[in-house]
Amino acid sequence: MHADITLTVDGRRHQLRVDTRTTLLDALREDLGVTAPKKGCDHGQCGSCTVLLNGRRVVTCLVLAVAGDGAEVVTAAGLAEGGDLHPMQEAFMDHDAFQCGYCTPGQICSAVGMLDEAAAGWPSAATPPRASAEGAVAELDDTEIRERMSGNLCRCGAYAGIVSAIGDAARRTHAAAASGIPRPAREGGRR
Amino acid sequence: MNPFDYRRAEDAAGAAAMVADNPAAAFLGGGTNLVDHMKLGVAAPEVLVDITHLPMDEVEALPEGGVRIGANVRNSDLAAHPLIRRRYPVLSQALLSGASGQLRNLATTAGNLLQRTRCVYFQDTSTPCNKREPGTGCSALEGYQRYHAILGASPDCVAVHPSDMAVALTALDAQVVVQDAATERRVPIARLHRLPGEAPEHDTVLNHGDLITAVELPDMPMAVHARYRKVRDRASFAFALVSVAAAMSLGADGSVSDVRIALGGVAHKPWRALRAEEALRDGPATEERFAAAARAELAEARPLPGNTFKVALARSAITATLRQVHAEARGGDGHGGPGGHGEEQR
Structure with a gap:
């Protein structure tokens, strides 16, 4: 059984017909040729297929494409943006945050989504409940970053670089926001 | 994966009717468990009724003082909601201790309640499993038992319910709002999930086509001090070996005036620890009595050869959580009278 759906991917709008069984991951990779999200475990456990769906980080292997009709x-x-890498991408390069690179697109999308969540004041399991109750915005120390990124596995074990890259990108983004330099715009805001 | 028809419902009663009319139909929420099961061959629905577009996505304060959580509220939104963080922090903690950031952004409140066991044999269609295929036998009885039940199991099934959220909701005396094709009813959370008995294929008391539309939390001032403790094999993104949700309120003399305790990872359903509560209520809040309450709850434990350690682990986790919520109840406003702190923070 098939369905006609519309997806906007990295700013480009696509109309496509999918088998209802197609996951968003397979629609992106096989139907649209967008191979940045990777198929690792295909069961929601490794995070290598992470993208920002309507502004939020999700694994695409457990989303049916037909259920994502109209999504960004x-x-x-x-x-x-243009020829410039996203600050998170630059930080991953500066901190040697990958070896084989297979998990990296998922790590980077997850990290970007995670920084947005932290900026919105979302707590994590590492945030003390008292601070969370008072609405305190968590400082992204290494413990917070590790907890918030636990949905992304790296079989090369580049975690030390990944944690320091994300911490660095968080500080750069924070500094840019404080100095009034606009953050890179993305398609699709948080709903 | 078997072919299936995908439909969207117009309203809750319509969605319930669409599924009730077809034994091979299923609701689709966030899909994080169901889509995985369809890939694994554990589930093979012929029709998926997508309910994520129905307007059940609000967290709102109720006039009587409680909070109503729409069935479609994503786990991440619920965990981050100011009302939940302030008044029911144990629920926020439980949610944040489960799954990963990406999964919490997809998973819904109702879907979290109705997720199925992570028993490795249930998820492996090449092995017998009474829950997946009634009458085939239970592979866990002579297999891997680390994540299996120590309370309330049956010879047919020793699986545990995997939700953290449901453990917190059980301690909070939540009500589950259920819609069928004709009417709406409320099911206390403690009665939503069932013990396996001779019918482990049924996780809950819901009928086919029953749609959870909301979860309601009662006004519970002591919930301000409630906490969740989860013990697991990895520091993050792992299911519980044992978990504890607990809340306590203290009388003017410092004794335990009321208490709620629920356990995860130990049974086929979130386990309300009524024996431990009974042992603690209306008596001094001492370390000895916390330990005695934990022993009372675990007195009926029947561990398997592969999980005997969980009895002592559960006792320790209960005692440690009670110690923690006692400190929380005493702290804050300095005297911890019942409700006092809660009134302030509302």
């Missing part, structure tokens, strides 16, 4: 998707390939 930003993959790691769509984060760069």
Whole structure:
């Protein structure tokens, strides 16, 4: 059984017919040729297929494409503005935050989504309940970053670089926001 | 994956009717468990009724003082909601201790309640499993038992319910609002999930086509001090070996005036620890009595050879959580009278 759907991926609008069984991940990779999100476990456990779906980080292997009709998707390939890499991408390069690179597009999308969540004041399991109750905005120390990024596995074990890259990108983004430099715009805001 | 028809419902009663009319139909929420089961062959619905577009996505304060949580509220939104963080922090903690950031952004409140066991044999269609295929036998009885039940199991099934959220909701005396094709009813959370008995294929008391539309939390001032403790094999993104949700209120003399305790990872359903509560209520809040309450709850434990450690682990986790919520109840406003702190923070 098939369905006609519309997806906006990295700013480009696509109309496509999908088998209802198609996951968003397979629609992106196989139907649209967008190969930034990777198929790792295909069961929601590794995070390598992470994209920003309507502004939020999700795994695409457990989303049916037909259920995502009309959605805006930003993959790691769509984060760069013009010729400039996204600050998170630059930080991953500066901190040697990958070896084979297979998990990297998912790590980067997850990290970008995670910084938005932290900026919105969302707590994590590492945030003390008292601070959370008072609405305190968590400082993204290494413990917070590790907890918030636990949905992204790296079989090369580049975690040390990943944690320091994300911490660095968080500080750069924070500094840019404080100095009034606009953050790179993305398609699709938080709903 | 088997082919299936995908439909969207117009309203809750219509969605319930669409599923009730077809034994091979299922509701689709966030899909994080169901889509995985369809890939694994554990589930093979012929029709998916997508309910995520129905307007059940609000968290709102109720006039009587409680909070109503729409069935479609995503786990991440619920965990971050100011009302939940302030008044029911144990629920926020439980949600945040489950799954990953990406999954919490998809998973819904109702879907979290109705997720199925992560028993490795249930998820492996090459092995016998009474829950997946009634009458085939239970592979866990002579297999991997680390994540299996120590309370309330049956010879047919030793699986546990995997939700953290449901454990917190059980301690909070939540009510589950259920819609069928004709009427709406409320099911206390403690009665939503069932013990396996001879019918482990039924996780809950819901009928096919029953749609959860909301979860309601009662006004509970002591919930301000409630906490969730989860013990697991990894620091993050792992299911509980044992978890505890607890709340306590203290009388003017410092004794336990009321208490709620629920356990996860130990049974086929979130386990309300009524024996421990009974042992603690209306007596001094001492370390000895916390330990005695934990022993009372675990007196009926029947562990499997592969999970005997969970009895002592559960006792320790209960005692440690009671110690923690006692400190919370005493702290804050300095005297911890019942409700006092809660009134302030509302």
